[in-house]
Amino acid sequence: MLLQSTFIQSPLHQHVSLSSTSSHPFSIPFGFRGSTLVRTITMHNHPVITCSISQVHSYGTVDYERRPPVKWNSVYKKISMMENPELGSATVLNQYENDGKRLTKWELCRIVKELRKFKRYKLALEVYEWMNNRGDRFRMSTSDTAIQLDLIAKVRGISNAEDYFLNLPDTLMDKRTYGALLNAYVHGRVREKAESLLDKMRSKGYATHPLPFNVMMTLYMNLKHYDKVDSLISEMMEKKIPLDIYSYNIWLSCRGSLGSVEKMEQVFEQMKLNRTINPNWTTFSTMATMYLKLGLLGKAEECLKNVESRITGRDRIPYHYLISLYGGIGNKEEVHRVWNIYKSVFPNIPNLGYHAVISSLARLDDIEGAEKIFDDWLSIKTTYDPRIVNILMSYYVKKGFLENAEALFKQMVEMGGKPNSSTWEILAEGHIRERRISEALSCLKEATSAERSKNWKPKPANMTSLLKLCEQEADTASREVVVGILRQMGCFEDEAYMSYIPISNRVPNGEELLAEKGKIDNDDDSNISDGAEMLLNQLQGSL
Known part of the structure; x- marks a missing residue:
């Protein structure tokens, strides 16, 4: 049970105000754990079994926006808002202590928690390294070690995390550090190493609770190995390892992903029979997503009512899913209603919230509503998130209004926004639709060098259209440029991706590609996750 509390915390356990909440669904306070306990609290006439919580500090769902600032918060802001992040966290920490002030380990770990919550992993790792250089002041626990391993994996890659793990002294090798490495493998989809490590955890007695099984099941869900999910569930039952809320939600998603409404509902009924488990908002949003995918809109809408009734504390994430799923169902009135409730509950809405509502309204063809909320966002934004702009740009391009998309693009740049790869590809798509080959290629070249373009690939549908256009225009030079961008x-190297690109003859490096089989839309601005993806985000998003 201790590993569970130190390894992961997410809205799947947000029954009461004892669980951690944030604008991102995860924050894993590895380093904040003392002894743990389980509390049962009654809310709304239902018993609620909470996850393990610390006796030292519980990080409740307090509205931090209304709390008076504390010392750690001021230091956190200085680190997170540095004009030049390359200077590193140590610069701020050294300056603070040079001014005659001292930070406690709890305060430093709290800063790490916030940095991780907003995915500032490099800065978070630098805080720990600063502490490591002051070993006489700060004693590192296995929980601290686990969180450092996790940060190293995210910042420097899995191989560096492995080296860190292998060089740990025996006193710091326990279920927490093994669990952190397992999560790194799962997050990187390194299946064989993850399976091997889980076997080692079994042999050491570190796999006697649901967490490592839940983490492994997320990998199998990601890889669509649904039979292996069932196998792990069976193993847990045979070994009398109790399924927790995570286990049931993953199992529900697995059954729904297989297209079996009956089997998914059987899991739900079994879940209700377990008196230690209360279905939470994630349970019902998972089922709503599956019903939506299967065209059962009535059942999906019924589940969304259950989602809303189970929102507790200061958690924004359920509102994002409600808005997105109501958009998927096609219920514009409910999108607006939930959005208005969301605004009334929270004085500040993060970019993710605006992304959810603008995307849903654009999907429902309520462009006036989407534009109005976009203007509201422009008036209050703290950062210019290109993903929000991309929603409207994509809508304009698909409707044939390339001029509108270009005007919005120009406005973004003038206001200091940085286009991402998808922004440039949206413009390229508009030019492809108007048969402007050179303009489309110019935008795609920009996309390849945009910030964070390393993991970007152009949509196969766009590249297919551009290649066909080059063929129709007998423009072999442009065709070779397209091939160069793909390379x-x-x-x-992605056979599945290339199977959708129709190149009829051999390309310069001699690779023979398959004919087009269909259309893949890999737009990174897509707003609705399926049930499996939602659970994967919640289990891994901030690990």
């Missing part, structure tokens, strides 16, 4: 972005 530059590593598309040729």
Whole structure:
């Protein structure tokens, strides 16, 4: 049970105000754990079994926006808002202590928690390294070690995390550090190493609770190995390892992903029979997503009512899913209603919230509503998130209003926004639709060098259309540029991706590609996750 509390915390356990909440669903306070306990609290006439919580500090769902600032918070802001992040966290920490002030380990770990919550992993790792250089002041626990391993995996890659793990002294090798390495493998989809490590955890007696099984099941869900999910569930039952709320929600998603409404509902009924488990908002949003995918809109809408009734504390994430799923159902009135409730509950809405509502309204063809909320966002934004702009730009392009998309793009740049790869590709798509080959290629070249373009690949549908246009215009030079872009972005190494690109003859490096089989839309601005993806985000998003 201790590993569970130190390894992961997410809205799946947000029954009461004892669980951690944030604008991102996860924050894993590895380093904040003393002894643990389980509390049962009654809310709304229902017993609620909470997850393990610390006796030292519980990080409740307090509205931090209304709390008076504390010392750690001021230091956190200085680190997170540095004009030049390359200077590193140590610069701020050294300056603070040079001014005659001292930070406690709890305060430093709290800063790490916030940095991780907003995915500032490099800065968070630098805080721990600063503490490591002051070993006489700060004693590192296995929980601290686990969180450092996790940060190293995210910042420097899995191989560096492995080296860190292998060099740990025996006193710091326990279920927490093993669990952190397992999560790194799962997050990187390194299946064989993850399976081998889980076997080692079994042999050491570290797999006697649900967490490592839940983490492993997320990998199998990601890889669509649904039979292996069932196998792990069976193992847990045979070994009398109790299924927790995570286990049931993953199992529900697995059954729904297989297209079996009956089996998914059987899992739900079994879940209700377990008196230690209360279905939470994630349970019902998972089921709503599956019903939506299967076209059972009535059942999906019924589940969404259950989602809303189970929102507790200061958690924004359920509102994002409600808005998105109501958009998927096609219920514009409910999108607006939930959005208005959301605004009334929270004085500040994060970019993710605006992304959810603008995307849903655009999907429902309520462009006036989407534009109005976009203007509201412009008036209060703290950062210019290109993903929000991309929603409207994509809508304009698909409706044939390229001029509108270009005007919005120009406005973004003038206001200091940085286009991402998808922004440039949206413009390229508009030019492709108007048969402007050179303009489309110019935008795609910009996309390959945009910030964070390393993991971007152009949509196969766009590249297919552009290649066909080059063929129709007998423009072999432009065709070779398209092939070069595909090669530059590593598309040729992705056989599944390339099977959708119709290149009829041999390309310069001699690779023979399959004919087009269909259309893949890999737009990174897509707003609705399926049930499996939602659970994967919640279990891994901030690990």
